[in-house]
Amino acid sequence: MDPVTRPVNVVIRTAKPDSATSATAIAPRSLTKMPTGGPLVDTFGRIHTDLRLSVTDRCNLRCVYCLPEEGVVFRPREEILSFEEIARVARLARGLGVTAVRITGGEPLIRRNVVELVRQVAEIGFEDLSLTTNGTSLSRLAKPLAAAGLLRLNVSCDSLRPERYASIRRRGDLDEVLTGMDAAEEAGLLPLKVNVVLVGGVNDDEVLDFAAFARATGRTVRFIEFMPLDADGAWQRGAVVPSDDVLARISSEYPLAAIDPERLDPAPADTYRFSDGSKGAVAVVASVTRPFCGTCNRLRLTADGAIRNCLFSDNEVTIRDSMRAGASDEEIALAIRRSVWGKLPGHGINDPGFLRPARSMSMIGG
Numbered sequence: 001m002d003p004v005t006r007p008v009n010v011v012i013r014t015a016k017p018d019s020a021t022s023a024t025a026i027a028p029r030s031l032t033k034m035p036t037g038g039p040l041v042d043t044f045g046r047i048h049t050d051l052r053l054s055v056t057d058r059c060n061l062r063c064v065y066c067l068p069e070e071g072v073v074f075r076p077r078e079e080i081l082s083f084e085e086i087a088r089v090a091r092l093a094r095g096l097g098v099t100a101v102r103i104t105g106g107e108p109l110i111r112r113n114v115v116e117l118v119r120q121v122a123e124i125g126f127e128d129l130s131l132t133t134n135g136t137s138l139s140r141l142a143k144p145l146a147a148a149g150l151l152r153l154n155v156s157c158d159s160l161r162p163e164r165y166a167s168i169r170r171r172g173d174l175d176e177v178l179t180g181m182d183a184a185e186e187a188g189l190l191p192l193k194v195n196v197v198l199v200g201g202v203n204d205d206e207v208l209d210f211a212a213f214a215r216a217t218g219r220t221v222r223f224i225e226f227m228p229l230d231a232d233g234a235w236q237r238g239a240v241v242p243s244d245d246v247l248a249r250i251s252s253e254y255p256l257a258a259i260d261p262e263r264l265d266p267a268p269a270d271t272y273r274f275s276d277g278s279k280g281a282v283a284v285v286a287s288v289t290r291p292f293c294g295t296c297n298r299l300r301l302t303a304d305g306a307i308r309n310c311l312f313s314d315n316e317v318t319i320r321d322s323m324r325a326g327a328s329d330e331e332i333a334l335a336i337r338r339s340v341w342g343k344l345p346g347h348g349i350n351d352p353g354f355l356r357p358a359r360s361m362s363m364i365g366g
Helices: 084-096 114-122 138-148 161-171 174-186 204-217 242-255 320-324 327-343
Strands: 007-012 029-031 050-054 102-103 128-133 152-156 192-198 220-225 256-258 268-272 281-284 296-303 304-309 316-318
Touching: 050 084, 050 316, 084 114, 084 296, 084 320, 084 327, 102 114, 114 128, 114 138, 138 174, 152 174, 161 174, 192 204, 204 242, 204 281, 220 242, 220 316, 242 256, 242 281, 256 296, 296 327, 304 327, 316 320, 316 327, 320 327
Parallel strands: 050 102, 050 296, 102 128, 128 152, 152 192, 192 220, 220 281
Antiparallel strands: 007 029, 256 268, 268 281, 296 304, 304 316
């Protein structure tokens, strides 16, 4: 059955000659039904070109903002997509106009033979192929990942203080993550970005430390607002550290200048360079206090084979069983289109009736 449709104005988004994403209105038109060709568009005119591929819901850490310390129940392995199934979805997405893929989890580098999956996805020919990791396996895998075709990395690291890192992550070691970052850069996985989830009263006193780290290493440190995606359900708005406050703190010590401030960019982070010309950069992802849903261009494939059109939505289109029952490429592509077409205008975190998603971040894939 066709989804409910309504007329909307569509703005086709194009790329600048340098391939940096921009949003340029070139042909407003009205859609009264879901297109069966052309780019992946929703009813609000957003073109979806970025696919997040979650390859596992498992993780070797137990971060306080993501997973409980004990009693985690993971999906049975037979419910997780095979490499061939993941690569098939990626290939179909490429044919639908997706240009960028990010491999996620859980922790993607604990998936056995993950380098082979990276090779399979790289061979499809995306313009950008990246991966988000907690960094604990990078010293061993950075070079093989680069050789397989991975282009760049985001590494999660929420503290530069070993004891605090251990208390937030509840497993793992800070030194192995920092060493892994060095190994990634040596392997050519650049630019390397460092993701920091700030939680009020936990690690927000390290904002300036991380800014100094960015200046010393030349890396981009991204401060991410704490989102209601923790499996413990402990998220509270008071624990969110507003991105504007983060920028004000950094600017008081290291004046900042926005990078391409006039560009309407679907990327979730607003990035700033240091005004004194120092290397490195800082960025903020203001998912809670300044949502960027209006330019969102992302869709997700969960490790167990569901297409999600929003990180915070429980509206999923499951394609695993259809693939295993012999569905054609055309049928799977249509299911992907239907998922994107059903996307809501925003995640609604700030609405009174907001309900947090049933799945936690590790089950969805960042």
